Amino acid sequence: MSQIPAELKYVSSHEWIRDEGDGVVTIGITDHAQELLGDVVFVDAPEVDSEVDAEDEIAVVESVKAASDIYAPLAGTIIEVNEELEDSPELVNSDPYGDGWMFKMKLADAGDMDSLLSAEEYADEIAED
């Protein structure tokens, strides 16, 4: 069974979102997503300072098997990317909710967080797959 930490928010495209306060969020892909992808070997990160809309394709995570788009869960500005992933993309597999985080965003509207899925709702979504 894949892990779905209760304190995080989710979107159905398998990204997780951690509220860091002040409208800043950290984003990565879920344990379920990394299991589906298999060994991650390359992360094409978004550009820092770029402005993105919700559901924009902003990054690519590639496993040996396939390339998979990463979507912006909400509108905002990319403020930081996880540079560790350039040399150690496997962190996405080994620690998807920790060292395998992908990028941080400053949300255009912090109130948008309310539209995200709870852990329970996300668990229901992947149970239907």
Add this chain to the structure above:
Amino acid sequence: MANKTPLYQAHVDANARIVDFGGWDMPLNYGSQIDEHHAVRQDAGMFDVSHMTVVEVTGGEAKAYLRYLLANDVDKLKESGKALYSGMLNEEGGVIDDLIVYYLTDTHYRVVVNASTRDKDLAWMENVAQQFDVAIEERVDVAMIAVQGPNAIEKAQSIMSDEQKAAVAGLKPFVAAQAGDLFVARTGYTGEDGYEIMAPDAKGIEFWNQLAAAGVKPCGLAARDTLRLEAGMNLYGHDMDETVSPLEANMGWTIAWEPEDRDFVGRKALTKQKAQGAPRKLIGLVLEDKGIMREGQEVIVNDEVVGVVTSGTMSPTTGKSIAMARVNRSLQEEQVLVQIRKKQLSARVVKPSFVRKGESLI
């Protein structure tokens, strides 16, 4: 209902991620396909290849039949157990499948074809067989296990009886021997030394479990794909198919042109193509920028599309993205661009053989 090999339960018990492959429930990986890949390059790994189709060709005209059916010439096989790789072509010279044929006796050959092409292969073989005194029989009672890697032979022999060890002692590459109830061939699809072993179903399960206990790592289809691509071996349906001739798929060496009086299916079309020059060729690519080449991506020179990637991946042994691509024959450039999603990235043209016996060639 998907087909299951005799080893299916062993895969499930080993926490394999199971996927559909050509109608078979097969293990994709048992955790990390990269770890499995390295096990084969550095030690020993094993693959369940029981889904592949084993066909016994018997009868007074077995040899004449196969000499007509296949582009390579089974008359080269003189020693019992000797194997030959060949394309089975259509009249247009396109590849219906690639296969291995083992010579057992003049009236008995064993052919191993791909699982995904089973139905059309058997239909084609039956159809051609009508002109010959020959019987085509599919074996459905065998498990097949590929044990591959620098330590594969030693580990496989460690669980054989003395009689079996004696039977396989000194087995040369591309030769098979019957060792008790095991049919052991020194062949593979990884670029490493090793065996491909056929056994009756129950014996196959026992052998698999014994190999695991001897430290041979179970490996899934995902590792099998990265290993064969590093070794520059074609995958049917990707690097060649019925619209591609062996000359366009680096399989020219599998066409036996001599003796000239041997007719085989596709010979006329191939002869014509050879005289005119095959329109396309299969090359190797090594990506020099960051990214991963994938099947279907376009190869570009001077803003023109000159070909397409037929297989691409991140190569675990070299740490680089490698690919095979079919391009116009006239391509002479040593550098090309590959359209990877929204970017055009630089790739170097190489011979499509990237790793051999654990060593990078690129």
